[in-house]
Amino acid sequence: MEENTGHKAKDNKAIEARAYAYHLMGLNAPEIGKLLNVSPRTVQRYIKRERVNNPLPKKTKLQAAELYRQGYSYRQIAGIIGRGRTTVYNYLKELQQVSKQ
Incomplete structure (x- = not known):
């Protein structure tokens, strides 16, 4: 049985950060999803979460x-x-x- 070391959470945070960076560069959710191998809906959730955590001034x-x-x-x-x-x-x-x- 494998031990869960929490690496998946770190990987997800890195993917979220990359998704938001691509979003800021002007790519849309389906394009970002293809680049990161996640669904467009997941990309939308990442972007929304980033906006909530870092609101605009x-x-x-x-x-x-x-x-x-x-x-x-x-x-x-x-x-x-x-x-x-x-x-x-x-x-x-x-x-x-x-x-x-």
Whole structure:
């Protein structure tokens, strides 16, 4: 019987880090999955976990607001800051609510 030495967890952390690095380079989940030999859904989970563990600073939200003020679309802002259109919408909505208070 083999003893579990915890190497698998270390390997998974390394794969997660590589998946997120590929994501930041602009690859999508299916492309990353093929490179790392994991499913696209697993890649999506890795990316989500990384975002939760390392949220964007408020500076990024303010950058999104400034870009919007300059006339950029949600899609363009999302591409610049590396987040989805819905996330950009939520950032701007959140900042708008804070400014009303």
